[in-house]
Amino acid sequence: MCKDSTSFLHVAHILKRAPRISIPFLLDLNSRFLWVNCEQNYSSSTYIAPSCNSTQCSRAGVHYCHKCPSNSSRTGCHNSTCFLLTNNPLTRRNAIGELAQDVLSIYRSQGPKSSPCVRVPYLLFAYLEHSLFRSFAKLFMNQLIGVPQVKPVLQFEVCFNFNYLASTRTGPEVPRIDFMLQNQKFSRTIIGENSTVQVEQNVSCLAFVDGGTNPTASIVIATHQLENNLLQFGLAKNRLGFASSLLLRHITCANFNFTLHSYHL
Numbered sequence: 001m002c003k004d005s006t007s008f009l010h011v012a013h014i015l016k017r018a019p020r021i022s023i024p025f026l027l028d029l030n031s032r033f034l035w036v037n038c039e040q041n042y043s044s045s046t047y048i049a050p051s052c053n054s055t056q057c058s059r060a061g062v063h064y065c066h067k068c069p070s071n072s073s074r075t076g077c078h079n080s081t082c083f084l085l086t087n088n089p090l091t092r093r094n095a096i097g098e099l100a101q102d103v104l105s106i107y108r109s110q111g112p113k114s115s116p117c118v119r120v121p122y123l124l125f126a127y128l129e130h131s132l133f134r135s136f137a138k139l140f141m142n143q144l145i146g147v148p149q150v151k152p153v154l155q156f157e158v159c160f161n162f163n164y165l166a167s168t169r170t171g172p173e174v175p176r177i178d179f180m181l182q183n184q185k186f187s188r189t190i191i192g193e194n195s196t197v198q199v200e201q202n203v204s205c206l207a208f209v210d211g212g213t214n215p216t217a218s219i220v221i222a223t224h225q226l227e228n229n230l231l232q233f234g235l236a237k238n239r240l241g242f243a244s245s246l247l248l249r250h251i252t253c254a255n256f257n258f259t260l261h262s263y264h265l
Helices: 055-059 130-142
Strands: 010-016 023-027 081-088 093-098 102-104 126-130 157-159 177-182 186-190 196-200 203-206 208-210 229-236 239-245
Touching: 093 130, 126 130, 186 239
Parallel strands: 126 208
Antiparallel strands: 010 023, 010 102, 081 093, 157 203, 177 186, 196 203, 229 239
């Protein structure tokens, strides 16, 4: 996996199809499915489209049958297969497709490993519902009264003169953000490295954007807020475990030792 320094998007290179080829996939933790555009020269000898009411469709929670607009079947469009509605988080457009299975492989890593990265001309950061964003942004700005504000950059409305922010091992010295969960017994702290982003040489902005008055969710935490944070996905019980930034413990994802049985986080 790599991060594009221009767009700040995370891209994972996955081996797919037969014969196998490396395909870049945009990381979107808010999506239910791994999807590709089958109309762009998709060719694989191991491609299978499960039929309606199959076990695969049931496990995916899909209960609709797909019918192709044309009489001829092709990859990505077969009659009597499971109907899916996918969403592109960058263009915010939906597309109709079919549930499919194919050979997939991922690279195994025990530490830092350089790889080529694809450039995507969009930004993907956390967003808040409009009223929440206004209140949150106002409180954040009030905590940095001594730091000069500058004009908004791109979709970032709250920006500061970077030269007035002290630098620490956990990023710019800005107020910490605590998300309280459940009955306030659990919280997740977001530090300067994850709450701000340097968009220009002397400009640092709050890495949260206004999601509008009718977003799909009131709060969406994106990849920038998850960098150098340890997440554990419990698939059996459908749970997510997490710790605050690894930088607080002088650790990064690049030097994290995956061979250890436990970390005291």
